[in-house]
Amino acid sequence: QKEVEQNSGPLSVPEGAIASLNCTYSDRVSQSFFWYRQYSGKSPELIMSIYSNGDKEDGRFTAQLNKASQYVSLLIRDSQPSDSATYLCAVKVTGTASKLTFGTGTRLQVTL
Amino acid sequence: SAVISQKPSRDICQRGTSLTIQCQVDSQVTMMFWYRQQPGQSLTLIATANQGSEATYESGFVIDKFPISRPNLTFSTLTVSNMSPEDSSIYLCSVDPGAETQYFGPGTRLLVL
Numbered sequence: 455q456k457e458v459e460q461n462s463g464p465l466s467v468p469e470g471a472i473a474s475l476n477c478t479y480s481d482r483v484s485q486s487f488f489w490y491r492q493y494s495g496k497s498p499e500l501i502m503s504i505y506s507n508g509d510k511e512d513g514r515f516t517a518q519l520n521k522a523s524q525y526v527s528l529l530i531r532d533s534q535p536s537d538s539a540t541y542l543c544a545v546k547v548t549g550t551a552s553k554l555t556f557g558t559g560t561r562l563q564v565t566l
Numbered sequence: 567s568a569v570i571s572q573k574p575s576r577d578i579c580q581r582g583t584s585l586t587i588q589c590q591v592d593s594q595v596t597m598m599f600w601y602r603q604q605p606g607q608s609l610t611l612i613a614t615a616n617q618g619s620e621a622t623y624e625s626g627f628v629i630d631k632f633p634i635s636r637p638n639l640t641f642s643t644l645t646v647s648n649m650s651p652e653d654s655s656i657y658l659c660s661v662d663p664g665a666e667t668q669y670f671g672p673g674t675r676l677l678v679l
Contacts, residue, residue, distance in 0.1 A: 498670050500668075
């Protein structure tokens with residue numbers, strides 16, 4: 455079983471809609487969770503971090519964490535074509551000295 | 567956050583040769599990381615490089631193939647040794663500036679012929 459799993463997509467949403475990206479993880483002692491955005495040919499860029507159960511909002515982005523169900527999600531409201539990218543979920547496990555484990559990423563396409 | 571630069575940004579190399587990639591950060595950081603991202607794949611951690619100690623390598627990566635230096639708190643190098651076409655990848659360094667998260671450099675795109 456992969457440690458961090460994401461649907462590879464592509465996830466296609468129309469402009470202005472809500473994009474919902476999901477990530478599940480296997481290690482119950484995972485403590486920190488991150489979403490990175492990666493445009494084609496570019497390096498990953500940190501969008502959101504979340505540490506506690508519940509929702510965390512930053513502009514059009516909302517991260518949701520449910521440790522009991524071992525999933526973390528990212529909602530993008532009012533999706534724009536510029537949001538088209540691959541979104542990587544990353545998990546830090548307790549006691550691993552900041553080491554992150556990445557999922558394979560979900561490719562998001564926002565259509566006009 | 568941190569401003570990170572990498573050199574070279576890209577290179578084309580012949581098999582059997584070695585390439586050293588440099589990573590420079592604009593502030594002192596304890597922890598630096600080296601990743602590989604093969605075409606169409608996610609990021610795989612190669613090693614963690616802490617200043618003043620030997621790098622810690624992940625399963626499947628060895629020091630003879632990927633020697634790492636960390637001479638100070640703002641700089642690190644990764645060498646890809648005795649390259650083969652399978653080493654063609656993007657190599658990324660990242661830093662943790664103490665906020666328990668990581669920021670990535672722009673990457674080095676390597677093609678081995």
